[in-house]
Amino acid sequence: MAKSHKPLGTVEQVEAAYYDALSHADIEALMALWAEDDEIVCIHPGAPRLVGHAAIRASWEAIFERGGVHIRPVQLHAAHNLMSAVHNVIEDVGSGPHEGGDMHILATNVYLKTPHGWRLTMHHASIAPGKMPEAQSAAPVLH
Amino acid sequence: MAKSHKPLGTVEQVEAAYYDALSHADIEALMALWAEDDEIVCIHPGAPRLVGHAAIRASWEAIFERGGVHIRPVQLHAAHNLMSAVHNVIEDVGSGPHEGGDMHILATNVYLKTPHGWRLTMHHASIAPGKMPEAQSAAPVLH
Numbered sequence: 498m499a500k501s502h503k504p505l506g507t508v509e510q511v512e513a514a515y516y517d518a519l520s521h522a523d524i525e526a527l528m529a530l531w532a533e534d535d536e537i538v539c540i541h542p543g544a545p546r547l548v549g550h551a552a553i554r555a556s557w558e559a560i561f562e563r564g565g566v567h568i569r570p571v572q573l574h575a576a577h578n579l580m581s582a583v584h585n586v587i588e589d590v591g592s593g594p595h596e597g598g599d600m601h602i603l604a605t606n607v608y609l610k611t612p613h614g615w616r617l618t619m620h621h622a623s624i625a626p627g628k629m630p631e632a633q634s635a636a637p638v639l640h
Numbered sequence: 641m642a643k644s645h646k647p648l649g650t651v652e653q654v655e656a657a658y659y660d661a662l663s664h665a666d667i668e669a670l671m672a673l674w675a676e677d678d679e680i681v682c683i684h685p686g687a688p689r690l691v692g693h694a695a696i697r698a699s700w701e702a703i704f705e706r707g708g709v710h711i712r713p714v715q716l717h718a719a720h721n722l723m724s725a726v727h728n729v730i731e732d733v734g735s736g737p738h739e740g741g742d743m744h745i746l747a748t749n750v751y752l753k754t755p756h757g758w759r760l761t762m763h764h765a766s767i768a769p770g771k772m773p774e775a776q777s778a779a780p781v782l783h
Contacts, residue, residue, distance in 0.1 A: 537719065538717050540746055544768060545773065576680065576762065611721075619726050623767075624686075625683070
């Protein structure tokens with residue numbers, strides 16, 4: 498839980514803290530990263546949308562009953578301005594049910610700068626067909 | 641096509657112009673609404689993510705070969721600050737294959753304020769199970 502108490506001065510720190518809280522099934526650390534806004538939205542893969550803190554918290558509490566969720570966000574594409582950051586990542590779930598199979602998970606995470614710093618306002622995850630694509634930013638093939 | 645040349649001073653106007661361009665299969669109007677940024681992302685329901693203007697344009701051109709796409713965005717939830725707006729809507733596709741069935745489409749549309757005004761930087765659509773939920777803002781039942 499210690500990591501969640503680091504100062505979260507950047508979007509990257511908030512995103513790292515988010516996936517860290519998932520891995521530790523730390524519901525308090527997780528919920529502290531969301532904006533204090535009734536309009537926050539969370540969509541789990543293949544599930545209906547959840548709006549507001551109570552519904553989102555309840556969904557993660559149910560997931561955490563089975564333990565932490567180990568996700569490595571990879572292949573980030575980001576657009577941002579001074580007050581917002583829009584991240585899209587592929588969620589590498591390692592040895593989970595989607596690993597190496599015929600699907601992968603895409604997630605949009607949107608962060609807004611609030612009076613309390615950068616906070617998550619939207620998490621939209623969904624299932625895409627096919628294996629995770631190769632990273633386009635991989636080192637170039639030399640020959 | 642006339643609507644796409646209206647001044648687009650608000651996020652709501654850009655979102656309306658987006659769904660209007662889809663309904664008219666107007667690729668030029670559609671692409672003009674996106675931010676001039678290599679990191680723009682578009683995810684069609686059940687499809688891999690597309691990054692950048694060329695890939696996104698090609699996907700819509702392929703869809704438009706079958707004509708316009710008639711979508712009514714409903715049940716908006718929005719979070720925003722001075723420079724960004726995060727919209728999540730249910731995409732009512734009317735008489736399409738998803739209508740009245742056991743699924744509905746959720747879409748996250750993120751708009752950033754750019755030097756050229758409000759522009760779309762992310763469209764993430766996905767399929768959710770079950771019929772479209774009842775609007776929570778519907779008039780209360782009287783008895």
